[in-house]
Amino acid sequence: MSERVGLMHPVMAGVVAGLVGFTSSFAIVLTGLRAVGADDAQAASGLFVLCLTMGAGCVLFSWRTRMPITMAWSTPGAALLATAAVPHGGFPAAVGAFILCGVLLALCGLVRPLGELVERIPAPLASAMLAGVLLPLVVAPIRAAVVDPWAIAPVITTWLVLLAVARRWAVLGALAAALVVMAVRGVFGELDLAAAAPTLTFVSPTLDAGALIAIAIPLFIVTMTSQNIPGIAVLGAFGYRPGMRNPLLYTGSASVAGAFAGGHAINLAAISAALAAGPEAHPDKDKRWIAGVSCGGTYLLFGPLAGLVSAVAVAAPKGIVESIAGLALIATFAASAHSALADDRAREAGAITLVVAASGITIASIGSAFWGLVAGLVLHLVLTKAPSRTSKSA
Template sequence: MSTPSGPSGPSAPPGAATVSIGWAVLAGVVTGLVGFTSSFAVVLTGLRAVGASTDQAASGLLVLCVTMGLGCVVFSWRTRTPITLAWSTPGAALLATAAVPHGGFPAAVGAFMACGVLLALCGLVRPLGRVVAMIPAPLANGMLAGVLLVLCAAPFLAVAEEPAAIAPVILAWLVLMAVARRWAVPGALVAAIVVLIVSGTFGELAGASLVPVVEFVAPQWDAGALLAIAVPLFIVTMTSQNIPGIAVLAGFGYRPDMRAPLTYAGTASVAGALGGGHAINLAAISAALAAGPEAHPDPDRRWVAGVSCGFTYLAFGPLSALVTAVAVAAPAGLVETIAGLALLATLAGAAAAALGDTEHREAAAITIVVSASGLVVAGIGAAFWGLVAGAAYLLLIRLAARGAIPIRRR
């Protein structure tokens, strides 16, 4: 079956048929392995920051693995396109800098569900997706950059407090960034595991229940949480994940109908929120690992990488309780260090996109500063106010340029 990517589809290079399909399977496993190990710390940090208990955070990690794994398998197989899904890493980063909402984690769950509804509507109602795309990219990226700035500073603050535990992790990351960038964060995670072994952290887990259990969380509806969590989570997930994810597939010649995957991501986010998960979406950065020529020379066979990526995520699900328990017992700052290192590349990309456009540079800078400030007004966190401040400044400047606001010149 040919890849549904247009009238002609991406063509296979000479000799592609001689490459074993096992190559695509391996590429999918690597995609899932890198996707999970490079950002699970961000997810746990985000869920715990908005009030999740250890069990609820483990449950959230479990449902995220299951929902995105199933999505990868089903849509890659049905469309014969390497469609991969992932949890919203930028969204988790946003949560990590948010305050616990009034009403605690149940209010955050209500916000997760509202975000999922909006994500699903973007798949069902195309004009809504176009409206989201109209949000000035520098402002959306500025909000993300401001949020990430706080998290990316964590490793360098932690190394001053716990040099013996944090310095080996940063050193491993630096070395691998120079010689094998793709494995820099997984390598830092390996160094962190060594630190955990030396510190005796694993011995503290004796008697702890490591069997993953879905913890049902009844949602609460709080206006502050909807503004502080649901709206920014929706914006960063759409602008930093779903829209770039579609662009990555198109860049490799794949143009399937994305309404079903987008709708699934939204509805699965609604259902997963009841188990503590924040949001899933189309993969963006990791999507290239499964959709590019590294997965298989023949574009018609790369869908296998999407399927094997999904099964890899499903295999990580049963480990969610163990991963969460270790993260809780780890030395102070270790999990935050992994999360911060994992997000540095994303911070660089978001900051470059935010400040690269001279027309929006000042508005983006205001958005970054306010989003990173930790400002909380009426229970609503800095990410929302950063977007509001940047948009207000941009509107003011445009009105002044059109003469709608009189400016007295001396």
């Protein structure tokens, strides 16, 4: 009996990891997919296939390796999409970019020098690019509150209160407050339940050079630097060494397959990984793999709800979904901005990367995230090659 009770701890830890992972960022995924041209059915399909692929990955790897290996959709990647423009070829061109991103992720597992090349991108610049991408999103709740304060203020207030007393549940509480606001406004009575049925909508991809550069490359970089590499580091901190090869092969291949149904990318979990891999899941590290399995099972259960979630998001008051997404990203933005500007030697390069990435400019049909990284790398190279002040004064 005591053993059964003991096993409930990792099971519940995995459920919490899956619940927090889904509810804290599904709004970001839907916002990102729609920003690059997905219609309501395609966005719901993308959310559905992401739940299936990352849920299956959690179960498969945790079961086979006896380690709590959890996977997630690329939240920074979805945030990047949310600030991107619809490519010239529409959503099919975006899907083509998702496929290239998946191929690059898989190649990082097969070709170690490629992964090492990504790791050589200065960490402050990668963080600055992400911070610049996130900046327009984290100001969305403020803008929405000015337009419709009666809808947005309860969401922000709930988030603030829970941030102080129960930080892990702050975003979930904000979501609950949004649902109350929608219920008061009669949103649920207007839902098209026929459109909420779980379905996969397949998209025939097209290859557009602008989309491949503006979407695939930044998506690949933020997924590797903000998710996969930290995800391995989190597992290592708790004594697990699964290696990069097999997880990257799976997440890359699954991202390619999922792209045809509208999914952008999956990766190793980073932030939520600690919920399943830490001692809170189970005092015995050899039993925490159960948390990885239950996390995957939770994602698989959420998959069929993707259509309903998307339908509710469509019917929600204007700005409320974007506000939830923005609140969910504030902690990530703060951490990225700190990493971008903390190192004196890379501060100027990080600042220019952040500013250009946040500018929203488009040059040659290529968005600001890519140009921000280019500008930061150029300035970084100039400053590192320039003679130091000490040598000048000498």
